[in-house]
Amino acid sequence: MTAQIADAEPGRAEQACADGEKALAAGDGEAAEASFxxxxxxxxDGIGEAPAPDGVLSPEAGKRRVAARARTGIGRVRLAAGEFEGAVSEFERARRLRPTAAGPLHWLGCAAAHRGDLAAAERHLTAALACAVPHGRSLVQRAYVRARAGDAAAAVADLREASRGAPLDDEARWLLAALTGRSAREVALRLRRAALTLLLAGSRDGKEGRSGDGKRGGGGAATWRRACALVDASRGLDGDPGGFAPLHAVVLVRGGRRAAAVELLDAAVRRDPADHRVSHSLALALLHSPEDTDGRKWERCVAAWAAVLHDAGFWERLRATAGRRYGVPVEASLVPVVRAGLRELIERRMPEDGSGARIAPGSLLRREADAAKLLAAVGGFPSADGGGAPLFCGPLRVAELGRTAEFGAFAAAHEARALTAEAAAPPGTADAGPAPSAAHASLTYAFSELGFAQLLLGQGKPADALAALTELRCPGCRARGAGPGGAAVCEPGCARFDELNPGYAGLVDKHRRLVLDARGLALEARLSMGRAELLAARPDFTAAAAYWRRALVHSREIERYRETQTAIVDMALGAARAAHHGGRLSLAVSTLETTRSVIGANARGRLEGQLARVLADRGISVANAQEEPLDGPAADLRRSVAFNPHLLRAQVSLGVVLRGLAAARWGSGSLSGARAALREAVDQLTAALALFPDDPDLEEQREAAIADLDHVMWQPDESEQ
Incomplete structure (x- = not known):
């Protein structure tokens, strides 16, 4: 029958309604309401207008129909925003405009279901189905209501009747599967498929959610919430999402269930810790999570990021993705640069104050990432079943997975192989690279509480490293305190020792080994602090000597005294040579003399040999400059000869300087002082000729000294008259 419309106004109103429904579907609640x-x-509103004759669509009736459609649209906006009272009010106004239309009744039923009034919901939906033109979704919606009310048979009947009219969507199919006794896993799969279908449909239509944009309602945001509810329901039936954990986690996060997403990803990590997609998703979820329910958010976040940073599979996938996106190959050489940039970015996002954590998150990440890097260098930690991909992670991830005992055995086996390889290495190959045992020590330290001190030492912060070594106990052991002579490590019976120190978990004497290794790092810290004082722009030799004396005392406790002596001597010789070559002779002398005062007699030989050369150079240099009295050069040369009588140039120069000193004393009126200097010169040169027989320079200087002494001896000493 042809509709009769008096003017074009209803056409404009119909278009506005169409625009509103389009905006509503796109998630723009404000735009939708504006159009309606x-x-x-x-x-x-058309309220109060007389109804049109049957079969005739009068202008007034057309307006009432459009008004009812607009009121229904506004109610849907309210319903999507959770404003149930406002939604019901709009739907009621629409029903008054069109009492026999199915649409307002259908949406009244949906609103009642949202409010939990299942009886009213079923009544409205049944009325909608009784209309001349029923709403297309009323049967399915009534099935949901009846299922919630516990009437499974009636719900199944509704779904089957609905399927005869049109194919059921995924949501309806999972409900039918659940109600007809299908397995929990099958129902869970249908739930997940329903969620993804819902999102894909929105994506095809350009209906991305707009959560957090301040707009009321929003079909997109509602779509994410609905998909989130479906995924969350599936988890209650079957906790294994297969390979779709990252995707399901995204749905949960976008739907406002971040904690559930983290829980899902945690479980997925435990099932397959080598899956970098899961670790990456977990790392992102934790980094952006505002909540820290158990006080371990940052530890878990750090563990995930460290695993991602050194997972080769993750970076290969990233390179391939970037290559496809930009249409150019991405060189593998760029990976270290990008990795360093990502690590720096993550560190900036982490609080440095600790945020209630035992260790500041930034420090945790640096320790964890360095440990993962070392583990990657030895091929990774084998999977639990031995057949999967190896793990590239740090100690926090090892503890999370409950594999500390396995890692301890892995580390112990690695140590045994390293020591065997070191013992079998042919002589002369020690300089070919770092010793295997040293590499093992680094790995062991990194996977323990010593990792923080090791990290600080590597950053050139020995004082901070020493401070980090003063307390290695867990909070429980720290609260109990240590007995007399107790070390700053956990008690032998501590349940958390292996968790905090997986690198030591496989050792029989793990507590003792940790104590010894901690002392070894403390020794390195003190040596470094002494070196820093020595190499400062204005060296503090007193402080350097104090650090080294403490280091030597400490080294006896761990049977590394000779090694420590050698390290200190090498350090001092290097600094002295640099100062010597730079012309800073007094600095070189002070460096060597300070070190000599610290080192025992058994290790002074190398120092005294170098000190003899530096003293000789300083004495000769000052004497040649003729700017100072010769007493200083004479003293330097005497000490040089005492330290190394076989240094010929020092012997000759001492004879020359003593003769010059005698002349200076005679010139100043001290004849006795001149005689003493010349007698010393003769004796010194005579002793030198015993070491260097027939040396012409020594013989010449001795003869000259004897002649000078004879001449002086015959001079009257006025001071004696």
Whole structure:
């Protein structure tokens, strides 16, 4: 029958309603409501108008129909925003405009279901189904209501009847599967498929959610919430999402269930810790999570990021993705640069104050990432079943997975192989690279509480490293305190020792080994602090000597005294040579003399040999400059000869300087002082000739000294008259 419309106004109102429904589907609640209100402005409410004759669509009746459509649209906006009272009010106004239409009744039923009034919901939906033109979704919606009310048979009947009219969507199919006794896993799979279908449909239509944009309602946001509810329900039936854990986690996060997403990803990590997609998703979820329910958010976050940073599979996938995106190959050489940039970015996002954590998150990440890097260098930690991909992670991830005992055995086996390889290495190959045992020590330290001190030492912060070594106990052991002579490590019976120190978990004497290794790192810290004082722009030799004396005392406790002596001597010789070559002779002398005062007699030989050369150079240099009295050069040369009588140039120069000193004393009126200097010169040169027989320079200087002494001896000493 042809509709009779008096003018074009209803057409404009119909278009506004169509625009509103399009905006509503796109998730723009504000735009949708604006369009629906524009339709009302054109059509008016139409309340009170006389109904049109049967079969005739009068202008007034057309306006009432458009007004009802607009009121229904506004109610849907309210319903999507959770404003149930406002939604019901709009749907009721729409029903008054069109009492026999199915649409307002259908949405009244949906609103009642949202409020939990299942009886009213079923009544409205049944009325909608009784209309001349039923709403297409009323049967399925009534099935949901009846299922919630516990009437499974009636719900199944509704779904089967609905399927005869049109194919059921995924949501309806999972409900039918659940109600007809299908397995929990099958129902869970249908739930997940329903969620993904819902999101894909929105994506195809350009209906991305707009959560957090301040707009009321929003079909997109509602879509994410609905998909989130479906995924969350599936987890209750079957906790294994297969290979789709990252995707399901995204749905949960976008739907407002971040904690559930983290829980899902945690479980997925335990099932397959080598899956970098899961670790990456977990790392992102934790980094952006505002909540820290158990006080371990940052530890878990750090563990995940460290695993991602050194997982080769993750970076290969990233390179391939970037290559496809930009249409150019991405060189593998760029990976270290990007990795360093990512690590720096993550560190900036982490609080440095600790945020209630035992260790500041930034420090945790640096320790964890360095440990993962070392583990990657030895091929990774084998999977639990031995057949999967190896793990590239740090100690926090090892503890999370409950594999500390396995890692301890792995580390112990690695140590045994390293020591065997070191013992079998042919002589002369020690300089070919770092010793295997040293590499093992680094790995062991990194996977323990010593990792923080090791990290600080590597950053050139020995004082901070020493401070980090003063307390290695867990909070429980720390609260109990240590007995007399107790070390700053956990008690032998501590349940958390292996968790905090997986690198030591496989050792029989793990507590003792940790104590010894901690002392070894403390020794390195003190040596470094002494070196820093020695190499400062204005060296503090007193402080350097104090650090080294403490280091030597400490080294006896761990049977590394000779090694420590050698390290200190090498350090001092290097600094002295640099100062010597730079012309800073007094600095070189002070460096060597300070070190000699610290080192025992058995290790002074190398120091005294170098000190003899530096003293000789300083004495000769000052004497040649003729700017100072010769007493200083004479003293330097005497000490040089005492330290190394076989240094010929020092012997000759001492003879020359003593003769010059005698002349200076005679010139100043001290004849006795001149005689003493010349007698010393003769004796010194005579002793030198015993070491260097027939040396012409020594013989010449001795003869000259004897002649000078004879001449002086015959001079009257006025001071004696």
């Amino acid at each position: 209100r524009a339709a009302l402005a054109v059509a008016g």
